[in-house]
Amino acid sequence: MKALVYNGPCDVRVQNMPDARIERHTDALVRITRTNICGSDLHMYEGRTDMKPGRILGHENVGEVIEVGRAVDGVKVGDMVSVPFNIGCGFCENCERGLCNYCLTTNPGLAGAAYGFADMGPYHGGQAELLRVPYADYNCLILPRDASEKQNDYVMLSDxxxxxxxxxxxxxxxxxxxxxxxxxxxxxxxxxxxxxxxxxxxxxxxxxxxxxxxxxxxxxxxxxxxxxxxxxxxxxxxxxxxxxxxxxxxxxxxxxxxxxxxxxxxxxxxxxxxxxxxxxxxxxxxxxxxxxxxxxxxxxxxxxxxxxxxxxxxxxxxxxGQCPVKAYNRYLSRLIEQEKVKPSWIVSHELPLEQAPEAYRNFDERKEGWTKITLKPNG
Missing domain, CATH: 3.40.50.720 (NAD(P)-binding Rossmann-like Domain)
Known part of the structure; x- marks a missing residue:
């Protein structure tokens, strides 16, 4: 699959990487249709964290489920889903309290895991054609029927x-x-x-x-x-x-x-x-x-x-502290569905994944007009 890979400070490239795949029965595999560049990505891009080279970036993701593990009940192939940047298990003490941002099992030794993020577990990000989502029933928010037409709105639910x-x-x-x-x-x-x-x-x-x-x-x-x-x-x-x-x-x-x-x-x-x-x-x-x-x-x-x-x-x-996305995303999704809000008003650029390195440079330089960038890995 094509993916945006961190190779060192101010060096990100679109490369061919092994396809994301189902690894556990509770996983889902998502074909990413929108993924954003976040201001938090810039800390890693600039080398201001201990992000390891070879990691795929991207924690603001929306896409279509194309495969599910045998233990996944609620999420089905064909569902459009928003994937919170937090990766929670759903059963630890903090997840039970609604604090999916500080899950105690998905990042052993620390509290809290995320996609493509320094110090938040080994998980690759979604600035790629495919994304593996652990504990899919807990982490995937199934989107309304209008999701395909409002992807630039619904992708904002991930973070x-x-x-x-x-x-x-x-x-x-x-x-x-x-x-x-x-x-x-x-x-x-x-x-x-x-x-x-x-x-x-x-x-x-x-x-x-x-x-x-x-x-x-x-x-x-x-x-x-x-x-x-x-x-x-x-x-x-x-x-x-x-x-x-x-x-x-x-x-x-x-x-x-x-x-x-x-x-x-x-x-x-x-x-x-x-x-x-x-x-x-x-x-x-x-x-x-x-x-x-x-x-x-x-x-x-x-x-x-x-x-x-x-x-x-x-x-x-x-x-x-970081946001427990699951505490809010379902309700904010309803505001989008009922057209009470349109968060995509901040999107300045919609680009193919291949242009991500240029987009990172412009966003990092705070160039005028580069406010929010959404990438389309699958066209």
């Missing part, structure tokens, strides 16, 4: 739409409240969409990329351009000096200041100041235990200078 929603859940956003979202990348835009669906009275999105901020404005969010600073002041102005009721961090440890220098603590500390006393913050941007190629000593150890004193003084709450 970024639930992750954006999760940010608002951890921030405990309620109808009528205000929220400030740092980051207008795909996850930040999905957090803004989720906040709108949940009835937020004011959705503010802070970023330095004007093309992304323009997408936030299309769904009624207030775009705050922080390219010259002043973002916190603008939030205070819009909230009468109180600060937002809650906030979402949707950037992660490679966030940059206005001079395009990496400042890992920038968005977290800005949120502490932009969110009101007793407010809540949900952090879904990726932060890692170690970053060996970082410039600063704290960064290399996965640490940062967090403004904990002000955080404590303001009595704020913080939720962190």
């Amino acid at each position: 970024i739409f639930p992750t954006g929603f999760h940010a608002t859940e951890m921030a405990q956003l309620c109808a009528g409240e205000s929220v400030v979202i740092y980051g207008a990348g795909p996850v930040g835009l999905m957090a803004a969409l989720s906040a709108t669906v949940k009835g937020a009275s004011l959705v503010m999105v802070v970023d330095t990329h004007k093309d992304r901020l323009a997408l936030a404005e299309q769904i009624g969010a207030v775009a705050i351009d922080d390219s010259e600073g002043g973002g916190i002041e603008r939030v205070m102005e819009l909230t009468g000096g109180r600060g937002a009721d809650c906030g979402c961090e949707c950037v992660g440890y490679q966030c940059c200041n206005m001079r395009h220098e990496e400042v890992p603590n920038l968005t977290m500390n800005n949120l502490v100041h932009a969110v009101k006393f007793t407010g809540r913050i949900g952090c879904v941007g990726v932060f890692v235990p170690q970053d060996p190629n970082a410039k600063e000593k704290l960064q290399r150890r996965g640490q940062m200078a967090f403004d904990f004193g002000m955080f404590w003084f303001k009595g704020q709450k913080l939720g962190t």
Whole structure:
């Protein structure tokens, strides 16, 4: 099969790889029809993780089931399915609690497994023609009949739409409240969409990329351009000096200041100041235990200078971690089916798999207009 393979920092190539196949009776084999490039993929692409060469990338996948193991009951050949980036077993303590993001059996020695991701098990990703899905009855979300016509919407269910929603859940956003979202990348835009669906009275999105901020404005969010600073002041102005009721961090440890220098603590500390006393913050941007190629000593150890004193003084709450996709994807799927939301509004490029290396370069350089890329491995 053709697949996008990581060969080292900034070196990904479409290569012929052994076909994915059924390995256990609980597996399904999926022919991938859409797979996205995620901002999280860029951490690995840049060599900022311990991703091993020879791995197939891709954890945002949708496709058609073409084979199932003998123990698979609910998923059938011909089903169109969304595959959560989390790989859960369904029977461990955490999966039973709905925390498929921290499954205790699929990545022995750690908690949590994913497709094509550093430190999250040996599983190949779905930027390929075929994908093996373990524990298929648990991990596959069977999509409605309109899935073929709305693939660019339903592929968002595998990660970024639930992750954006999760940010608002951890921030405990309620109808009528205000929220400030740092980051207008795909996850930040999905957090803004989720906040709108949940009835937020004011959705503010802070970023330095004007093309992304323009997408936030299309769904009624207030775009705050922080390219010259002043973002916190603008939030205070819009909230009468109180600060937002809650906030979402949707950037992660490679966030940059206005001079395009990496400042890992920038968005977290800005949120502490932009969110009101007793407010809540949900952090879904990726932060890692170690970053060996970082410039600063704290960064290399996965640490940062967090403004904990002000955080404590303001009595704020913080939720962190990867999204348990299965907690949300079925319900978000119904919003797409009933045309209440159309998350594909952020898609800037639909490309064949062969153009994935070029797409990675452009996305990594944050070229204007390259907001969200979906690949079509099977035409």
